[in-house]
Amino acid sequence: MKKNPTVAIVGATGAVGVEFAGCMERRNFPVGKLVPLASARSVGKTMKFRGADIPIQELTEKSFEGVDIAMFSAGATISRKFAPVAVKAGAVVVDNSSAFRMDIDVPLVIPEINANRIKDHKGIIANPNCATIMALVPLWPIHKVNRIKRVIISTYQAASGAGAAAMAELVEATKAYLEGKPFQQKVMPHPYAFNLFSHNAAMDLETGYNGEESKVIAETKKIFEDPEIAVGVTCVRVPVLRAHTEAITIECYEPITEADVRKMLSVAPGVKIVDDRVKNYFPMPIDASEQDDVLVGRIRPDTSDPSGHSVALLVVGDQLLKGAALNAIQIAELL
Amino acid sequence: MKKNPTVAIVGATGAVGVEFAGCMERRNFPVGKLVPLASARSVGKTMKFRGADIPIQELTEKSFEGVDIAMFSAGATISRKFAPVAVKAGAVVVDNSSAFRMDIDVPLVIPEINANRIKDHKGIIANPNCATIMALVPLWPIHKVNRIKRVIISTYQAASGAGAAAMAELVEATKAYLEGKPFQQKVMPHPYAFNLFSHNAAMDLETGYNGEESKVIAETKKIFEDPEIAVGVTCVRVPVLRAHTEAITIECYEPITEADVRKMLSVAPGVKIVDDRVKNYFPMPIDASEQDDVLVGRIRPDTSDPSGHSVALLVVGDQLLKGAALNAIQIAELL
Numbered sequence: 001m002k003k004n005p006t007v008a009i010v011g012a013t014g015a016v017g018v019e020f021a022g023c024m025e026r027r028n029f030p031v032g033k034l035v036p037l038a039s040a041r042s043v044g045k046t047m048k049f050r051g052a053d054i055p056i057q058e059l060t061e062k063s064f065e066g067v068d069i070a071m072f073s074a075g076a077t078i079s080r081k082f083a084p085v086a087v088k089a090g091a092v093v094v095d096n097s098s099a100f101r102m103d104i105d106v107p108l109v110i111p112e113i114n115a116n117r118i119k120d121h122k123g124i125i126a127n128p129n130c131a132t133i134m135a136l137v138p139l140w141p142i143h144k145v146n147r148i149k150r151v152i153i154s155t156y157q158a159a160s161g162a163g164a165a166a167m168a169e170l171v172e173a174t175k176a177y178l179e180g181k182p183f184q185q186k187v188m189p190h191p192y193a194f195n196l197f198s199h200n201a202a203m204d205l206e207t208g209y210n211g212e213e214s215k216v217i218a219e220t221k222k223i224f225e226d227p228e229i230a231v232g233v234t235c236v237r238v239p240v241l242r243a244h245t246e247a248i249t250i251e252c253y254e255p256i257t258e259a260d261v262r263k264m265l266s267v268a269p270g271v272k273i274v275d276d277r278v279k280n281y282f283p284m285p286i287d288a289s290e291q292d293d294v295l296v297g298r299i300r301p302d303t304s305d306p307s308g309h310s311v312a313l314l315v316v317g318d319q320l321l322k323g324a325a326l327n328a329i330q331i332a333e334l335l
Numbered sequence: 336m337k338k339n340p341t342v343a344i345v346g347a348t349g350a351v352g353v354e355f356a357g358c359m360e361r362r363n364f365p366v367g368k369l370v371p372l373a374s375a376r377s378v379g380k381t382m383k384f385r386g387a388d389i390p391i392q393e394l395t396e397k398s399f400e401g402v403d404i405a406m407f408s409a410g411a412t413i414s415r416k417f418a419p420v421a422v423k424a425g426a427v428v429v430d431n432s433s434a435f436r437m438d439i440d441v442p443l444v445i446p447e448i449n450a451n452r453i454k455d456h457k458g459i460i461a462n463p464n465c466a467t468i469m470a471l472v473p474l475w476p477i478h479k480v481n482r483i484k485r486v487i488i489s490t491y492q493a494a495s496g497a498g499a500a501a502m503a504e505l506v507e508a509t510k511a512y513l514e515g516k517p518f519q520q521k522v523m524p525h526p527y528a529f530n531l532f533s534h535n536a537a538m539d540l541e542t543g544y545n546g547e548e549s550k551v552i553a554e555t556k557k558i559f560e561d562p563e564i565a566v567g568v569t570c571v572r573v574p575v576l577r578a579h580t581e582a583i584t585i586e587c588y589e590p591i592t593e594a595d596v597r598k599m600l601s602v603a604p605g606v607k608i609v610d611d612r613v614k615n616y617f618p619m620p621i622d623a624s625e626q627d628d629v630l631v632g633r634i635r636p637d638t639s640d641p642s643g644h645s646v647a648l649l650v651v652g653d654q655l656l657k658g659a660a661l662n663a664i665q666i667a668e669l670l
Contacts, residue, residue, distance in 0.1 A: 154489030154582035208635030232639030247489035300543030304567030
């Protein structure tokens, strides 16, 4: 890779797109030239980067000439159409959509876990689903020492996972509720003010698992390179703006103690332990927002497994950063 | 019990106290006389009941003369002090606090499960914790046919569980957030607007489980009369007003299918199945609010147990009704 690559951002006006630029600036990513791309209706807008306002260009088949790295976060349909175009033009694509994640030729990377897979890419590297990333960053240091047999996850997912429009809708719906005014939601399928609902990803009618849950299950097996790890997951959207929370119970092949987990996680990259029993202070979305680390707390033996093979955790991470933009930029840095 | 008992409500100005009166009215509970009781500072206020405004009296040692049934919901300290006084005065106490739940002499009753235990009372019958009730109403029909070995619960608990002041604080904190104004919380230990946090019940420093979780674990064993049932639970407060949600995974001694669970729950008292995969419509707090039934959906095999002994559910119920007032009134009806 060039020393000062030209970097395109596809989906530059989206919630993650904006964070791509912010992350690269903050981490001094050696961008030679930034090319913000979006749909035709965003032409005329600009993207803030290193004090400049860079005009957003329309995404077309010709957008990738001279581009070295293309960061995609504009949904799976756009990625399926334009990522191959970018690769053909000579760019390496880091794709935040689900389009290529399960492709056998596409590395699915969380740098703290499998940075070594990046070198196998054939033009596209996939960024995992945000709920997958939050869970796996703290589980990997455990899994690589004491193999995890079973994981049960309940998510408390923020509006940001559905994009900037969903975040705005949560705010607007809540305002309307508090003012006693009617509100017709357009982005989310259900009322969001002071309400929660089973994740709105498409439901598999046969299995009863939604698309978000299926991603967590499949991506965990791929990233851990352990097809036998058994994952149960319930994905729920809660009225929180931008950080995802997950209550996680794991069962290992060998006995495991709370002390083991604390020791493993205290030196784990990307993890910050927030676990103050005296003050009853544990990870919260407002504390994780705009933070790079995944916060982990409530570390304790799982009382549902008297055999001593199970522990429980509460995990919170910024969906837009480690759940999306930061993880992708970390991948790009390794290129 | 008299045909038209005199009923005292202890904690008449609280969120649950108000629901006691509403439930009795709606269910045509044959109240002869209603005696609303609260602290001295509530004297002068009234309680609405059957079109009348009944003056609230100060709770004193003499409040229970002539009272046949005393419904308590004013916290464990008040219950510990005044429930024995009420019993001595000849009343039967239905106590919504945690004060007596684990006493060997006190039946802990969910009428759909163990109404038969009511007759064993020695003056006090305890109403279980709201998170316990929501979980056990749908689990009992399964447990009595195919014994449950292990339960893992993640809760999404509403403000109402911390009382009317907590509900008001959620609203006020959210208003302040939306107006960009500072807000100092007084009821909850953490900011509540668009945030969530590990349940604020006192933490056991040794075990790492908070009081709410310990209640769910101990009460499940007592109500199911199964000391071996292994319960793991993570209790979390979410910014929702009055209905609790729980993601529940159970493992049974014998194999169990999704169809088994649907069949058991379709005829279960107090349960309404809301499980529309085609419309992606499942139980939500706004739908459960002010409803008597516990809503159950997302019924599916648990993908973390390939042996076919586990299923997962999403459960939502009104914390103030089935989680508190309704369950207590159902107990009183059986008296």
